[in-house]
Amino acid sequence: MNSHRGLRGRHTRFVPRLEALEDRCCPSTIEVSGSTMVIIGDSTDNAVTIHDNGSGTIDATITGVGDPVTAMATGISNFVIYTQGGFDTINYSRGTTISTGLSLGPAAYQVTLNVLATGGFGGFVLVTVQPGFAPGVPVNPVDLSWSDDGLVGPATVAPQTPFTLSRTYTVSGQAAGPFTIAYYGSVDDIFGNEDDFLLGTETIKDAGTRAGTHSGTSPAFQISTPGTFFLFARLDSDSVLAEADEANNLVLALQPVVVEDPTGPPPI
Ligand SMILES: [Ca+2]
Ligand SMILES: [Ca+2]
Numbered sequence: 001m002n003s004h005r006g007l008r009g010r011h012t013r014f015v016p017r018l019e020a021l022e023d024r025c026c027p028s029t030i031e032v033s034g035s036t037m038v039i040i041g042d043s044t045d046n047a048v049t050i051h052d053n054g055s056g057t058i059d060a061t062i063t064g065v066g067d068p069v070t071a072m073a074t075g076i077s078n079f080v081i082y083t084q085g086g087f088d089t090i091n092y093s094r095g096t097t098i099s100t101g102l103s104l105g106p107a108a109y110q111v112t113l114n115v116l117a118t119g120g121f122g123g124f125v126l127v128t129v130q131p132g133f134a135p136g137v138p139v140n141p142v143d144l145s146w147s148d149d150g151l152v153g154p155a156t157v158a159p160q161t162p163f164t165l166s167r168t169y170t171v172s173g174q175a176a177g178p179f180t181i182a183y184y185g186s187v188d189d190i191f192g193n194e195d196d197f198l199l200g201t202e203t204i205k206d207a208g209t210r211a212g213t214h215s216g217t218s219p220a221f222q223i224s225t226p227g228t229f230f231l232f233a234r235l236d237s238d239s240v241l242a243e244a245d246e247a248n249n250l251v252l253a254l255q256p257v258v259v260e261d262p263t264g265p266p267p268i
Helices: 017-021
Strands: 029-033 036-040 047-052 057-062 069-074 078-082 088-094 098-104 109-116 124-131 143-152 166-172 179-186 197-204 212-217 227-235 250-252 257-259
Touching (some): 029 069
Antiparallel strands (some): 057 069, 088 098
16 A cells, blocks of 8 residues: 655655656658658647648648647658647648548547649548557657646645635647546545545546646535545556556645534634
């Protein structure tokens, strides 16, 4: 059983803010090989725009970490796009008559566009989408961690009154899949011993799993026993994500909560 003694205060690990903002692993690239254009994104939300002028000239752009990457080429009939995680969009247009748009995320996908031209603007596009990362490109594993003062609850609550905590966590490396945050109360400031009790859980999905920092409010909880309680929260409490650092998922709230006694203060 894990004991985390003395998690008094803020967070379990110092994460430099710049490191927490974005991964800097692999900028987006565009390469041409024969009649194939290979576009590789990064773990953030990329926007890929491909325009075929209908006469064989391709303009392609991808946005991501850093400046957009652009390329121009001719004789391209196949596009292979690796989204590398994040919520990505791909838009293809040919001349003025064909337009294909895809919104993908948060997983990594390989998207193949095959342009089947029959001359002029009469072509059409076949799109296939399958999970997968670009071969040979390092992938940053996902990590969940707490921000500074990542968990803040009330100093006092009235008897039989629900309360919420503000919580701020960071998803780095890649967008994550859905996960759960579990909230606990404890008589002492040690997590993992016998006086801990589960307050409740919160499911994080969709926008809350994107790479970046997410601030929000916990569900409402209630402690029926008067007293002073330390509050903990654990990211990915069901351990469904394989993370770069599994040891930074627990946080102790900035202050304990005092649940007031319904019988009032003791007589002086
Ligand atoms: Ca991406
Ligand atoms: Ca973690």
